[in-house]
Amino acid sequence: MIRLGILVASDKGYKGERTDESGKLIMELFSRSEYEIVEYIILPDEREIISSNLCRQADHLDIDLILTSGGTGFSPRDVTPEATLDVIQRQAPGISEAIRQKSLEITPLAMLSRGVSGIRNQTLIINLPGSPKAVRECIEVIAPVLPHAIDILKGQTGECARK
Amino acid sequence: MIRLGILVASDKGYKGERTDESGKLIMELFSRSEYEIVEYIILPDEREIISSNLCRQADHLDIDLILTSGGTGFSPRDVTPEATLDVIQRQAPGISEAIRQKSLEITPLAMLSRGVSGIRNQTLIINLPGSPKAVRECIEVIAPVLPHAIDILKGQTGECARK
């Protein structure tokens, strides 16, 4: 069972000026037997607030995988990658590279996504974009490797075939 | 109107021992109605000098986009990425990844390019290689998304379709 946290960064979503679609889509896409959705929150685009909530989800809610949505772009308020870099201890650049590489096949705008991925203790944190369409595409890329990644991270599998 | 700064890092160019072709090529490729070339300078491969000029272009010349050329390789004097990392506040790794990915289709030497991309306040800084041929290839990759990136960065567009 993978304990999943969903953290949406959106000023408008937080203030109720826009309905969050991306976070709900993540919930829907992970409503499978091997995942348990532990928390789904919408936060303003504030670096400190995002980073402290990432820590809370990782350290106190015992969450294995945090998927963020939003705040990865070029707007002055987009700070989700910075908040994530503040709390991860080990970077996992290959995940964000793979996401962007696949997304580039769909649109050149994918190169503007600044998302990062990394590990805090035994929690994997992955930044996803803010649009539902992009979220769906990104999850298709990462979903096949997530269970294996979490197993290794939790020390439940001694060996990895390739890493 | 996008205010463009061109910063060439080249010991030989700075000393006048070599004519700069790459900076001039960038000027030529951006001599379009939506760009205004605010400054074009040639600097020696010195980390402090490059970083302080990046700051000056971003902070005092009100430049939206700085394209550097040169100093991204493996030579002991190549320090443009380090000078850039010194001054950016938010990384934009997808731009440099996309550049290298496309360049890899042309030559395996592309993997030796160490260029980075990032944001300082409302200025986007992108490291391009030093050779005119590579500069041309890289600009083909990034040109389609630059106007949108700058719009978002300056807060002139509320929404990004995909970020």
Added chain:
Amino acid sequence: MIRLGILVASDKGYKGERTDESGKLIMELFSRSEYEIVEYIILPDEREIISSNLCRQADHLDIDLILTSGGTGFSPRDVTPEATLDVIQRQAPGISEAIRQKSLEITPLAMLSRGVSGIRNQTLIINLPGSPKAVRECIEVIAPVLPHAIDILKGQTGECARK
């Protein structure tokens, strides 16, 4: 002549509980006239031990190229990228990106490799995965550019055709 160091990070290999195959494979693949294998060591997955040995190989053994194997995954003990980041002065992200990009064509698990590449003084350090199969694939990607990279790094070639 390129002076090569091989550093295997493996708790089991270090304790003699497993025969190292990857380090031996690297030796075999580089048993060519232009390479001299200066040192081949197996270390436990300890950040301090790995980083101090990287420094020793680079600074005291005058090694041009250090290839590490192992410790790049998601296991709590995998810290080779962190040990490498501790000692490099200039990142060379394109090498690790190219490795992962090619490996992704073989398996989606490649996105879980956290390897980094970078330069310490005149030494290039590249993290390779732990499995022999992956090591072989990665070396195929990087081998063609290594002699050129080392030449530039040592200042033995004035110019690089593309960088």
